[in-house]
Amino acid sequence: MLTILFDGVAYGMLLFILAVGLAVTMGLMNFINLAHGAFAMVGGYITVLLMQKMGVPFLWCLPLSFLGAAALGAALEVTLYRRLYGKPHLDQVLFSIGLVFMAVAATDYFIGSTLQIMQLPDFLKGRTELWMESPFALGMGHYRLFIIAVCAALTLALQLVLSKTRFGSRLRAAVDDQRVAAGLGINVNIVFLTTFAMGSGLAGLGGALGAEVLGLDPTFPLKFMVYFLIVVAVGGTTTITGPLLAALLLGIADVAGKYYIPKMGAFTVYCLMIAILIWRPQGLFSRGSK
Numbered sequence: 001m002l003t004i005l006f007d008g009v010a011y012g013m014l015l016f017i018l019a020v021g022l023a024v025t026m027g028l029m030n031f032i033n034l035a036h037g038a039f040a041m042v043g044g045y046i047t048v049l050l051m052q053k054m055g056v057p058f059l060w061c062l063p064l065s066f067l068g069a070a071a072l073g074a075a076l077e078v079t080l081y082r083r084l085y086g087k088p089h090l091d092q093v094l095f096s097i098g099l100v101f102m103a104v105a106a107t108d109y110f111i112g113s114t115l116q117i118m119q120l121p122d123f124l125k126g127r128t129e130l131w132m133e134s135p136f137a138l139g140m141g142h143y144r145l146f147i148i149a150v151c152a153a154l155t156l157a158l159q160l161v162l163s164k165t166r167f168g169s170r171l172r173a174a175v176d177d178q179r180v181a182a183g184l185g186i187n188v189n190i191v192f193l194t195t196f197a198m199g200s201g202l203a204g205l206g207g208a209l210g211a212e213v214l215g216l217d218p219t220f221p222l223k224f225m226v227y228f229l230i231v232v233a234v235g236g237t238t239t240i241t242g243p244l245l246a247a248l249l250l251g252i253a254d255v256a257g258k259y260y261i262p263k264m265g266a267f268t269v270y271c272l273m274i275a276i277l278i279w280r281p282q283g284l285f286s287r288g289s290k
Contacts, residue, residue: 002131002138004256010144012251013151014213016244018206018224019231020158021199023243026232028171029192031081032089034096036203036228037221038103043069043204044211044220045107048116058121062150062208069204074197081196082189100221107218116216147209154202159240171195230273236282 022036043065050056050064076099084092124146130138162168174181174188182188207220214224227250235246250269257268 003140004259005252006138006140007144008252008255009248010141010147010251011213011255012248013148013155014206014210015227015231015251016247017151017154017202018210019228019247020155020240020243021201021203022228023232023235023240024195024199027236029085029195031085032092032096033081034093034225034229035099035103035221036096036199037225038100039069039073039200039203040207040210040224041103041107041216041218041220042072042207043201044207044216045111045116046204047208048118048211048216049111051118058118058124062205065208066201066205069207070197070201073200074193077193077196082192085192100225103221104218111218113218116211118212118216120212143212147213150209154205155240155244158202162240167191167194230269234273234276 018040019036021039022033025031025033025036046065046068047058047061050061051058056064080095080099084095120143124143126142128140128142128145130140162171170181170186170191173184174186174191178188181191207216214220230250231243231247234250235242235244249272253272254266254269257264257266261268
C-alpha cells in the first residue's frame with residue numbers, strides 16, 4: 001500500500017513539473033498552448049541524445065535540457081506565439097495543435113520512431129525496502145525518490161518566484177492590465193517572454209526526468225496532452241498549489257487504478273476527472289470556484 005502511494009506521489013510530482021508551465025501560460029498569460037508537451041519532448045531528446053552520442057553525465061543533461069527547451073520556447077514566443085496573444089482561444093488551440101503535429105513529424109523524420117532507452121547512473125538505480133514483513137511494506141525506487149526531491153525543490157522555488165519577487169508582481173500586473181503595466185515602466189514583452197521561456201524550460205526538464213519513467217518517442221506530446229490538461233483543469237490556474245495537488249491526486253489515482261484494476265487502465269482517472277469537474281467546473285482549487 002505504501003509503495004503504491006510512494007510511486008503515485010513520484011508520478012504526480014513529475015506530472016506537475018511537466019504541466020506547471022501550461023498552468024502558468026493559461027492562468028497568468030491567458031494563452032492555451034497545447035504544444036506544451038512538445039517542449040517536454042525536446043528536453044527528453046536533448047538528454048537522451050547527449051547521453052547516448054556524447055557521453056554527457058545525466059546530472060549535467062538536466063540543466064541543459066531546461067536551457068534547450070527554454071531557448072526554443074523563447075524563440076517561438078518572439079516569432080510566433082506573440083502574434084496570437086489576445087486572439088480567440090480557438091485560434092490559439094488550432095495554432096498550437098498544429099505545432100504538435102509538426103513536432104511529431106519532424107522528430108519521427110530526423111530521429112526515428114524508436115522508443116528511446118535512457119541509462120541511469122548507478123547511484124539512481126536500485127531500490128530501498130522498508131518494513132517488508134509488515135502490511136505497511138514500502139519499496140522506494142532511488143530514481144523516483146530523486147524525482148520527488150527535485151520536483152519538490154522546483155515547486156518551492158517557483159512558488160517563491162511568483163509570490164515573493166518583483167518579477168512575480170510585474171507578471172501579475174502585466175496580466176491584469178497590459179496598458180497600465182506598460183505605463184508604469186514594465187516591459188510587458190520581456191515579462192511574457194521570460195515567463196514563456198521558464199514554462200517551456202520546466203517542461204523540458206520534466207521531459208528529461210520523465211524519459212525513463214514515461215518512455216520517449218515522437219508521439220510523446222500527443223500521449224500525455226490529456227494528462228497535462230487534466231492537471232490544469234482539475235487544479236485550476238489561479239495558483240501553483242492547485243495544479244500541484246491535482247497532479248498528486250492524478251498520479252496516485254492512476255498508479256492505484258492500474259495496480260488494483262489493471263483492465264480498466266486510465267479509465268479510473270477519467271471517471272475521477274469527470275466527477276470533479278461536474279462538482280467544481282472551475283477546478284478544485286480555483287479561487288473562483290464556489
